[in-house]
Amino acid sequence: MTADEILAKLQASFPGLVKSEAPLKDYPTWTVPAGSVRAVFERLHSKFSFNYLDMVTATDWSGPANPKGYPQSPAVTPAAAGAPSATAKDVFEVVYIVSALSTGMRLCLRCELPRKEAAVPSLYGIFMASDWQEREVYDMYGIKFEGHPNLKRILTQDDQQGHPLRKDYEHVADKFD
């Protein structure tokens, strides 16, 4: 079954699920509304044997990173590198890559969230691989994964201020700087 056929079958139940305009290169890419993320993955897992969650991550689309996010000014600041602001949107985009080990098919699903109080249902329970990856996204972006039993910081230090991979992150000097 091709990716388009799977999409057509899923669209009957999830009308918000559409093909992305700017796909991930070489992979079928769909955009899914935040509300039906868990239901879509549940269906993919149970009906279409997508059993392997490759990656969960996110992108902050609010423009080039704030140079104040670095304690010392970096060699090439993102803002000075001439990034166009046309792509800037006030959204987070959560990116999932999921694959079926039996057929080797790999899909990319994306979901746009408002930057204020961003939240998306957790995939905990369907794919255990989502456990730590969702915690990492929470740590780096502050996106809440509803239904995750242990959503707390994972990589950064305990008293980290703010979420470092947000583009507007400003570094607060601590006793080690």
Add this chain to the structure above:
Amino acid sequence: MGIVLDNLSKIEALPGGGIALATSDELINWARTSSVWPLTFGLACCAIEMMAAYASRFDFERMGVFPRPTPRQADVMFVAGTVAKKMADPIIRIYKQMPEPKFVIAMGGCANCGGPFYDSYAVVKGVDKIIPVDVYLPGCPPRPEALMYAVIKLQEKMRKMTVKGGHGATPLQGTGSRKLT
């Protein structure tokens, strides 16, 4: 006694054998420099080069460098790798657990000054911000030979130490490390 007498000018064997005279500084420093026991403690990439130094080709043990798994038996800490802010407090704690006199070799660019991560929000830019350092070893990562050279430099420093404290002693030898934040 042959080795001792060859290497140490200030130790003299008395005629008849069995007894040798030496200053206590000379004797203690001789013992100290010949058994520099580091802590088995690696942080990042440099730790692999440190392991290579212990292993077949380089054989660190011939210099008396023999890793100890617990800080309470260690003389020297190789800070081999990037010091993340989350790791800073455990490092201070380990350093406090080491008995005096204790030495620190900052191995690699990260432990010296932050290295390639100089502009990162999560890295302590140099381990000397949290604990005193005796020898700075540049490189990313330094070769095992370089680590040996750092130990030789440390031994040179040790030879200058005196029992009384004063010249050549580690900064915290007199006061202990409890004052460390």
Add this chain to the structure above:
Amino acid sequence: MTKHAHAPADLKADQMFINFGPQHPSTHGVLRIALTVEGEVVMKGDPDVGFLHRGMEKLFEARTYSQGLILTDRLDYISATHNNLGYCLAVEKLAGIQAPLRAQYIRVLAAELNRIASHLVFFGTFGVDMGAFTPFLYAFREREMIMDLFEMLCGGRLLHSYVRVGGVAADLPAGWTEKCREFLTFFKPMLKDYDTLLSGNPIFRSRTEGVGIIGADRAVSWGLSGPTLRGSGVSYDVRKAEPYCVYDKLNFTVPVGKNGDCLDRYYCRMKEMEQSVEIAFQCLDALAGAELNPGEFMAKGVPKMFKAPAGQAYAHVEASRGDLGFFAVSDGGFNPYRMHVRGPSFINVAILQEILVGCKIADVVAILGSLDIVLGEVDR
């Protein structure tokens, strides 16, 4: 800054709280596992990571594409070439660059040599974890020979940055292929010695056989990859599933285990080294062939600083520890707008919280060692 760990509030009277790491000889870096034990039996094991968090994904955004390469070396520092390769494939996909065929063969050759070096570190340290020190000395003797080969190639021993965007840093130096053949011929029979030295050792076997069993379903659900996944009997290898470079032209098999215990994971790696030797020989043969132009190791016209067209790309490679993916986003500038690393160690280590429950304290070291994690990649 981190708070010192204290026993959890719900600790029962006959239980004990043990802080395993971050400074512990068997954690292979700075991993901390908070263990709650009842006698010898682990009731709860909670891995705590981030002690080597260097904020790399933020730093990628402040580096040009070629500057970012040196950061990737320091992710999984034991197999640096795989990291370079994954990063370069992602950037090449994003920028539409095609590396010449000769460079592809050299890349595969370097990657497989690095895989052997990485598995040798695993072999040595896993032996030390299980109480056998001698394998460590043998493993590092052979590894030094690979380090010499890499030193000839690029000057670096551990961190290579040999694979560059568009190809490799330099062509094979004169006399290198002969040295490489010499090493591979020497190394191939050594694998049998390792089996007699460690794999057949009764103490080693009783500490690994039937310990830390991961079923195939659980392994897939937790997203494990590499030999850790294949030890459970799932034959998933990126080199076969989505061949990159020239892996589709090479002849090799993917060893899989059966029971999913520590011994199977260990043995998958030992068998993989055998396959890597075969792949390396095939690459050397191909490089000696007439159809690959000597000196064509870099795509033409790749500047040091370039803009990638706006878009998103994901490329993944089979690194020594598993499926290593790079997710790159460009907004048309000189820097990546976003670069995410799917570190296999990060995902592999998460399963500890499930499989540690019910095992003995001494088995914690065996299980952790058999996952073969590198903390640089876990914490990034």
